[in-house]
Amino acid sequence: MAVEILIVDDDPLIRQTLHQQLVALGYSPHVAEDRRSAEQQLARQEFALVILDLALPDTSGLALLKHWQEAGTSLPTIMISGTATIPDAVEALKLGAADFLVKPVDMFLLEATLKRVLAAQALRSENTRLKQLTRGGRVDFLGDSPCIRELLAQAERVAATEQTVLVEGETGTGKQVLARWIHARSGRADEPLLAVNCAAITETLFESELFGHEKGAFTGAGERKxxxxxxxxxxxxxxxxxxxxxxxxxxxxxxAVEDRVFERVGGTRQMRFEGRIIAATNRILSQEIGKGGFRRDLYYRLSAFAMRLPALREHADDIPLYIGQALERCRRQYGRTFEPPDDNTLRQLKANSWPGNVRELYHHVERIALLTDGPRIPRSLWLSFPTEPESEPTDIPTGDLRTAMTGFKRKYIQRVLARCGGNQTEAARQLGIERTHLNHLLAEYDGRR
Known part of the structure; x- marks a missing residue:
């Protein structure tokens, strides 16, 4: 859909020329000859930008710009004039004009100015939207067990600093909720909180997603982003x-993290990164470093302040709190009330392993609430834990039984040796065989390669 632009100028030739230029550039222009007709059009529809003449028959462009500013209208405005002085241009910019062009307006200069002003407005609108998403509301991290209280005490301390934070924990433990909790209690609470799902970004799109790109930086980059x-x-x-x-x-x-600067893809201008980073992972990154899967230097940068979120089985006493919150959500969603489980059922719920942690518990409560009219949820539903499908082994050997058993023994011995760091004496002890027997097997397997 073409961008709607309002041209306000009392000269019909200028209006016609600008109208033709904007149509040629792919915009949807509308025209007004004075303040009255301009405000009538502004009242009827929304415009992305206004091109405003300095001199109008019923007012001055500066007076109209000041009126819009006092009314809280944040419409991007480009002032134009054939007789303006430098003080006029300075005053227009002070009143919020995005730019000041001299008539007759050069088409190439107009095109560049429109793109720049509209891109800046789009960026401001996006920032406003992101701020609204992260404002307004207290962010709570539910839990009253000792380990959660200790966790939140640490989070409270680090929230008041500028430290980069690394949150480690299993899937479903609430890492993103904790990040929002820290952000809401930091000095940046009025600024946006932006999330990037690193698992969902392909290597080819990573730079564009994180650093942005210039127009024409690669195939498909039609606009600056x-x-x-x-x-x-x-x-x-x-x-x-x-x-x-x-x-x-x-x-x-x-x-970017180390130098706090970056460049858009296809760009040459260095830009400064002024934000704070909170990173999260369900992996143990210190182990991933040993496997060659994560950079040691990046780990040290991200883990300036490291926190570990406990699995739900480590603070099962908080399960009644989570169930209560989940049932309240169901009450609002389904329009009916639900009773919490009795003490015996609750003990069994606490004893469950909950491999998906708090997220799995919430989904379990929502599922069983949907299956009953309430208010009482049958015990059988409370304890109807979904079973995970057994994964099919990927390393099943082929051939006859003797060949399969030999292949299994070889792989098992190799795994034990790796676990023992290559120490054959310790590996033999864990395997329950003599060291000489292990040497014999290793020599036999080497000879079969």
Whole structure:
């Protein structure tokens, strides 16, 4: 859909010329000859931008611009004039004009100015939207067990600082909720919180997503696009599942984190990153470093303040709180009330392993609430835990039984040896065989390769 632009000028030739130029540039122009007709059109529809003449028959462009400013109208405005002085231009910019052009307006200059002003307005609108998403409301992290209280005490301390935070924990433990909790209690609470799902970004799109790109930087880059590092401003950038980033992407992220500067893809101007980073992962990154899956230098940068979120089985006493919150959500969603489980059922719920942690518990409560009219949920439903499908082994050997057993023994011995760091004496002890027997087997398997 074409961008709607309002031209306000009392000269019919100027109106016609500008109208033709904007149509040629792909915009949808509308014209007004004075303040009265301009305000009538502004009342009828929304415009992305106004091109406003300095001198109008019923007012001055500066007076109209001041009126819009006092009324709180944040419509981007480009002032034009054939007789303006430098003080006029300065005054227009003070009153909020995006630019000041001299008549007759050069078409190429007009095109460049429109693109720049509209792009800046789009960026401001996006930042406003992101701020609204992260404002307004207290962010709570539910839990009253000792380990959660200790966790929140640490989070309260780090929230008041500018430290980069790394949150480690199993899937479903609430890492993103904790990131929002920290952001809401930081000095950046009025700035946006932007989340990036690192597991969902392909290596080819990583730079564009994080750093942005210039028009024509690659095939399909029809317009300039700001990246997350730019959009977040002074807010908080939440890197979810950072352990899933490919090594090449980790190197590029390290540069931005370490030097606090970046460039858009296809650009040459260095831009400063002024935000804060909170990263999260369900992997143990210190182990991933040993496997070659994560950069040591990036780990040290991200883990300036590291926190571990406990699994739900480690604070099962909080399960009644989570069930209560989930039932309240169901009451609002389904329009009926539900009773909590009795003490015996609750004990069994606490004893469940909950591999999906708090997220799995919430989904379980929502599922069983949907299956009953309430208010009482049968015990059988409370305890109807979904069973995970057994995964099919991927390393089933082929051939006859003797060949399959030999293949299994060889792989098992290799795994035990790796676990023992290559120490054959310790491996033999764990396997329950003599060291000489282990040497014999290893020599036999080597000879079969």
């Amino acid at each position: 700001p990246g997350k590092l730019e959009l977040v401003g002074r807010g908080t950038l939440f890197l979810d599942e950072v352990g899933e980033l490919p090594l090449l992407c980790q190197a590029k992220l390290l540069t």
